[in-house]
Each structure stands twice: as C-alpha cells, then as structure tokens.
C-alpha cells in the first residue's frame with residue numbers, strides 16, 4: 001500500500017500494483033505530463049505521493065483521463081468536464097452506478113454544448129446574410145458590446161498601434 005492522498009477526494013490506500021507513474025499514465029493516455037499536472041491542479045484528477053514525493057495514479061483514473069481528452073476534443077470547457085465527471089469518485093474504483101450517474105451528467109453538458117453551437121450557427125448564418133460587420137449591432141463580432149467597456153473609439157485598431 002501507498003500512503004493516503006493529501007486531497008480529501010483523492011485516492012486512498014491503493015494496492016501498489018494498481019498504481020501507475022505519471023510517465024506510464026502519459027504513455028497510456030497520450031496526455032502530456034504537464035497536462036496531467038494541470039488536471040491535478042484544477043481537481044480533475046488526483047494522485048497519491050510516494051515517500052519520495054513522486055506522483056502515483058490509480059489505474060482506474062485512465063478511463064477518467066480518456067474522457068477528459070474526449071471532452072476537450074469536443075470543445076467542452078474543463079469546468080464543464082469537471083462537472084460532468086463529478087459523480088465519478090477518485091478515491092476508489094468507480095462502480096457501474098457511478099458511471100451511469102456520470103453518463104446522465106455528460107448528457108446534460110453535451111446538450112448545453114449542442115444548444116450553444118446551434119445558437120452560434122444561427123447567428124453566423126444571420127451575419128453571413130447581413131454583412132454589416134457593425135461593432136455596435138453585430139452580436140457575433142462584439143458579443144454583449146464587450147468592446148465598449150474598453151473605452152470609446154476603434155478599440156481593435158488602437159490595440160494594434
């Protein structure tokens with residue numbers, strides 16, 4: 001057994017043969033070590049530490065990391081991926097029920113993503129037909145008139161000076 005994780009929801013007392021080094025996880029998932037560090041930093045994954053302070057990941061996290069990769073490929077924000085994976089525990093081997101709960105959560109996230117893409121598509125079609133490229137009127141070029149918060153004038157041209 002490896003010492004308990006310092007994180008509350010991190011893995012607990014996992015048999016050594018079920019633990020992988022960061023290099024092994026990177027090789028198995030195709031995710032760079034730096035990305036794994038970042039995922040851990042933002043709470044998407046958790047690891048245990050050896051006596052020498054090296055990271056060890058329970059084998060069951062491979063599935064979780066693969067789902068993070070798929071979510072990213074679909075353009076889903078990491079915060080939404082984290083929400084979708086919330087029902088899947090990291091401190092033990094997830095059960096079938098955990099994955100069923102996560103599936104329902106993923107459906108909600110994907111549905112929201114689909115609606116956002118549809119809305120963007122509708123706005124883009126409108127803009128292609130319109131062609132005004134107005135910084136005041138075009139919600140695609142200047143959503144919620146964000147540029148006006150930076151001050152008056154040609155904000156984008158000013159920034160290029």
Ligand code: FES
Nearest residue numbers: 127130132133138
């Ligand atoms: S180009 Fe006219 S509204 Fe977007």
